[in-house]
Amino acid sequence: MESNSLVAQENMGVPAQDGQNSHNQSMDGTNTTAVENAGQQQFITFTVGDQEYGVDIMSVREIKGWVETTLLPNTPEYMRGVLNLRGVIVPIFDLRCRFGLGKTDATNLHVIVIIAVKNRMVGILVDTVSDILTVSNSDIRDVPKMETLIEEEYLSGLVTIEDRMVALLNQERLFDTKVIENGIAIGKIDET
Amino acid sequence: MSTNDFDLDQFKATYFEECAELLIDAETRLADLQHSPENVDAEDLNAIFRVVHSVKGGAGAFSFDQLVGFAHIYEALLDRMRQGEIQITEDIVTLLLSANDILTNLIQAAQNDITVPEEDFIDVKNKLNLLAFDQPVNSSTEEGETETTISEEKSTKKYIISFNPKPELLQHANEPLLLVREMKALGELTTIVNTDRLPSIQKIISDEAYFSWVFELVSDCSLTDVEEVFEFVTEDCDLDIKIEDETQKPEDVSSQPTSAPPIEDNSTKTLETTKKQAVEAMQAPTIPTPATVGKPTPTGNSQASQRVSSIRVELDRVDRLVNMVGELVITQAMLRQQVDNLPPELAAFMAKGFEDLGMHTREIQESVMAVRMQPVKSVFARIPRLVRELASKLGKKVELETSGEHTEVDKTVIEQLSDPLTHMIRNSLDHGIEETPEDRKKAGKPELATVTLSAEHRSGRIHIIVTDDGRGINRERVRAKAIEKGIINVDENLSDEAIDDLIFSPGFSTAEEVTDVSGRGVGMDVVRRNISNLGGRISVQSTPGKGTKFIMSLPLTLAVLDGMVVAIGKEKFIISLTAIIESLRPAKTELHNLSNGAEVVSLRGEYIRLVRLHRLFNIPGAQKDPSQALVVVVEIEGGKQVGILVDELLGQQQVVIKSLEENYDPVDGISAATILGNGMVALILDVDGLDAMARQASHKQNTDDEIDNQPDLLTTDTDEEKSTTTNQLANSRPEDQEALTNKATEEKTQRYEVME
Amino acid sequence: MGLKVLTVDDSKTMRDMVSFTLKGAGHNVIEAADGCEALRVLGGDRVDLVITDVNMPNMDGLTLCKEIRSNPTHRLTPILVLTTESDGNKKNEGRSVGATGWIVKPFNPEKLLQVVNKVCP
Structure with missing residues (x-):
């Protein structure tokens, strides 16, 4: 739970995004990893079970503790309902469940990371938020083709920090409307 | 010599926005002219002139040459008209209407950065030219102002x-x-x-x-x-x-230097002496005889006193205000709830303050909402043109009558009104009105068909009604087609109203019968769907040979809603109060199960289909026995009623409508969301959507779709029969019997659930 | 040293463009949508220049010229009339009611500044 200190009891805005972005000076142009045009990137990392994931810090709008949501009927299992974020209705997705690892039994120690995906705002339910990571683009590795896992297409890269491996989320794919729609369709089929 | 540092493009958005407003104004005033060409209000002409003038002015700045060229001629004609040089006749008004349509097209073209082929409007342009300059072709004035700069050699x-x-x-x-x-x-x-x-x-x-x-x-x-x-x-x-030291034309140029000679030199001014006329003279400088223009209105004074002072505010700002007031309402409700939890003596102390706060909040909300209220005029103004175009395309003679265009409705609704309204009008002209004027004559009607468009407020909603005096719905044909499309069964016995309502059925109008006019592949089912998405309803009434009437009923605003909070299991939902007719706890004897899987509640001799929300939404822990729960009877599209099964009513409340789709996708049976006093999100039910879901659900169980018809059938039964089991009911009809045998087991389990 | 300019036009597009151009040249601009509003905005305050459209509802540009000229405060305030009419009629009309000069549309920012320069010290 050491990383939970990152999450204040209530809401916690992500400070000084612009300031941190200033690290994004280009270092070299030879880089051919998934993300180009910037030498370094910053990610907020969080855990789901043993796995650590990261999202681009620029897309993170807010981090807050789990609160009860309102369920949306006939939506896929990983769609955990909606909550009121200062007057805006925001859908919450269970990342664990999204990756087919079962529904998270959410407690108030769990964390919702509110991120912007295209022009929408969504929340992802994770176990803990652990770190802010500054990574050189050259340290981001492609996701190896793993035949069994569907995860691969939802990841934009992998980073190894010391002995940890962080999987960087491709949130555009992960929470793309079409993917969501497919998810619903799948969910419906599963029901019957 | 360049305007590089000055990008005119940034003003284009404003310009086109302004053009849209100007065109609506011109349309409205032209419609006035059309109605009473013999009694013309001079201000109408002046205003139309100014519209064209402004359009031209902006177009010039942006170098929309085609638009400038046309506006110039149109403007010139209007100028002559407002000065009384040209008599206003029906023909002229028709010409002006076409000119206005062309102007609209040219503006659109400019906006889309395309050019309209000249031959598309050369006829009208020539006619205008002839009237405006007494010349047929483009030998008019210096169009586009090609300044004849005689290039003098550069010598000192x-x-x-x-x-x-x-x-x-x-x-x-x-x-x-x-x-x-x-x-x-x-x-x-x-x-x-x-x-x-x-x-x-x-x-x-x-x-x-x-x-x-x-x-x-x-x-x-x-x-x-x-x-x-x-x-x-x-x-x-x-x-x-x-x-x-120059041989070149050393002429005396003491008089008028540049500029072409005036167009109407012959029109000498006769300046009147009174002040009023002087003012008028300033405005329309060359007045020979103001005879045809009717009484010249003194533009200065009377208009000024009439003027409602107003400001233009960006919609964004208003929206933000509406949003914040919405938050205020929620906060206020939240505090209110907290007060109830206080010890009584403290609560009493706070109560008065909260009462005031509540009142003021409500008042602010109403005032803010009023800011967004707009007359439907802006939408109605587009209709005359639509009718004209359609009528000429279809070879029909149609007159449009409008009323209630000043009826106000929230901006959010205005924006959504245009499409369904257009469709209703198209439908009336295409299908409603007889094929030819001769057909009408034969039917003993005037050749000129009338389509009426009206708006009115009725019990907190706006009703938009489109009536035609055409042939009415051909029920035999509709029925036959519905059978052909598999919407109803061959031997299905439907009331006239039910048949009329079939035109809204999904799949009723299909591509093959789509005409050029009603076309675009959008059927009335889509219209109904869109309207119901707005919390509205559309229904049709028709009298064969006499005409058809479409009634569209919409909420006045899409921003707030008076709702009833209901509980099902641990979930809370909102049902729009305007949809609710009553709520009741039915006795067991009032519950019936139909052969096809539908459950009904008998209520004063009517049978109301039951919608089990807990089942549609998979909500655990709900009260499943209707006689222990509550049935909220709501009106759905077409004036039908269904009963929604809920655990209990928690009270009514005004809620601020929040879009679910801003960050997520549409959810069946849910129209929007709101935030309750405790900060939790509650979903607003889409009752029409629920009805559709319930039908589908029972459809799945039973391919024999008799649901619509069933209540009608049942009402003919006697009281004793009603209280008997559904088996007997089913026996009365062969299809039902069939249904029963087909799905017997499934239904039985269901029935037990209800009847036990 | 910017001038204080009042621009009067019923078209917001035109007001925006005039305003933008003048502000870009360092002038201060106040706007009015018609003659009546212009007079109200003007009140007793002096401005260095008035630029007005001719065709406007409520009070047209020519009437406005006359009204401004008849007020001792604005007796010597230059007034430019924006006009699409390139014929002499409108110019003469303008002159007869006290306009200082005119700007023939279509609107052109450079031309505007040029003419402003011409009539303002």
Whole structure:
């Protein structure tokens, strides 16, 4: 739970995004990893079970503790309902469940990371938020083709920090409307 | 010489926005003209003139040449009309209407950066030209102002300019010194001042011009350049420009320099003496006889007093305000709830304050909402054109009558109104009105068909009604088609209303019968769907041979809603109060299960289909026995009623409608969301959507779709029969029997659930 | 040293463009949508220049000219009339009611500044 200190009891805005972005000076142009045009990137990392994931810090709008949501009927299992974020209705997705690892039994120690995906705002339910990571683009590795896992297409890269491996989320794919729609369709089929 | 640093494009959005408003104004006023060409309001003509004038002005700046060219001619004609030089006849009004349509098209084209083929409007353009300039083709005035700059060779010349200002020059706030400065900029200037006229200092009147000058300007500039210096003062001075050491036309140019001769020199002004007329004269300078224009309205005074002072506010700002007021309402409700938890003596102390706060909040909310209220006029204004175009395309004679265009409704609704309304009108003209005027004659009706469009407020909603005096719905054909499309069964017995309502069925109108007019592949089912998504309803009433009436009923706003909070299991939902007719706890004997899987509640001899929300939404822990729960009877599209099964009612509350789709996708059976006093999100039920879901659900169980018909059937039964089991009911109809055998087991389990 | 300019036009597009151009040249601009509003905005305050459209509802540009001229405060305030009419009629009309000069549309920012320069010290 050491990383939970990152999450204040209530809401916690992500400070000084612009300031941190200033690290994004280009270092070299030879880089051919998934993300180009910037030498370094910053990610907020969080855990789901043993796995650590990261999202681009620029897309993170807010981090807050789990609160009860309102369920949306006939939506896929990983769609955990909606909550009121200062007057805006925001859908919450269970990342664990999204990756087919079962529904998270959410407690108030769990964390919702509110991120912007295209022009929408969504929340992802994770176990803990652990770190802010500054990574050189050259340290981001492609996701190896793993035949069994569907995860691969939802990841934009992998980073190894010391002995940890962080999987960087491709949130555009992960929470793309079409993917969501497919998810619903799948969910419906599963029901019957 | 470039405007690189000045990007005109940034003003285009404003321009097109403005054009849209201007066109609506022109449309409305043209419609007025059309209705009473013999009694023309001069201000209408003036206003239309100004519209075209403004359109042209902006178009010029953006170099929309085609638009400028056309607007110029159109404007010229309007100018002649408002000056009474051209009699207003029906033909002219028709021409103006077409001109306006073309103007609209050209503006659209400019917006989309395309050109309209000239042949598309050359006829109208020629007609306008003929009337405006008494000339058929483009030999009109200097269209686009091709300034005939005679390229003079660049050689150094010596201009001798004698300049003798009149008092008017100073009175018009021109300043001789500035002219000198300007000339100096052209070249080498020598000045000789003549002060002969200067009186002794005591006699000097400040506005008088006492000096005169002779300038010698050595410059390689053209004569035009020099003339331009004096552009504004040629009338207010004696000016003589001569070119020395030059063979080239050293003419005297003391009079009018540039500019083409006026178009109507013949129209000498007869300035009237009274002040009113003088004001009018200022506005329309060349008035020969104001006879045809009717009584000239004194543009200055009366208009000014009528004027409602208003400001233009960006919608964003209003929206933000509406949003924040919404938050305020929620916060207020939240606090209110907290107060109830306080110890009684404290609560009483706070109560008065909260009452006031509640009242003020409500008032602010209403005022803010009022800011967004707009008359439906802006939507109605587009309809005359639509009717004209359709009528001519279809070869029908149609007159449009509108009323209630000042009925106000929230901006959010206005925006959504246009499409369904357009469709209703299309439908009326295409299907409602008889094929030809002859057909109408044969039916003993006037050749000219009438389509009426009206708006009115009714019990907190707006009703938009489109009526035609056409042939009415051909029920036999509709029925036959519905059977053909598999929407109903061959032997299904439907009431007239039910048959009429079939036109809204999904799949009823299909591509093969889509005409050029009603076309676009959108059926009335989509119209109904869209309207119901807005919390509205659409229904049709028809009398064969007499006509058809579409009634669209919409909430006044899409921003707030008076809702009933209901609980099902641990979930809370909102049902719009306007949809709710009543709620009741049915006795067991009032519950019936139909053969096809539908459950109904009998209520005063009517049978109301039951919608089990807990089942549709998979909500655990809900009360499943209707006789232990509550049935909320709601009205759905087409005036039908269904009963929604809920655990309990938690009370009514005004809620702020929040979009679910802003961050997620549409969810069946849910129209929107809101935030309750405790900060939790609650979902607003889409009752029509629920009905559709319930039908689908029972459809799945039973391919034999008799649901619609069932209540009608049942009402014919006697009371004793009603209280008997559904088996007996089912026995009365062969299909039901079939259904029963087909799905017997499934249904039985269901029935037990209800009946036990 | 910017001038204080009042621009009067019923078209917001035109007001925006005039305003933008003048502000870009360092002038201060106040706006009015018609003659009546212009007079109200003007009140007793002096401005360095008035630029007005001719065709406007409520009070047209020519009437406005006359009204402004008849007020001693604005007796010597330069007034420019924006006009699409390139024929002499409108110019003469303008002159007869006291306009200082005119700007022939289509609107052109450079031309505007040029003319402003011409009539303002």
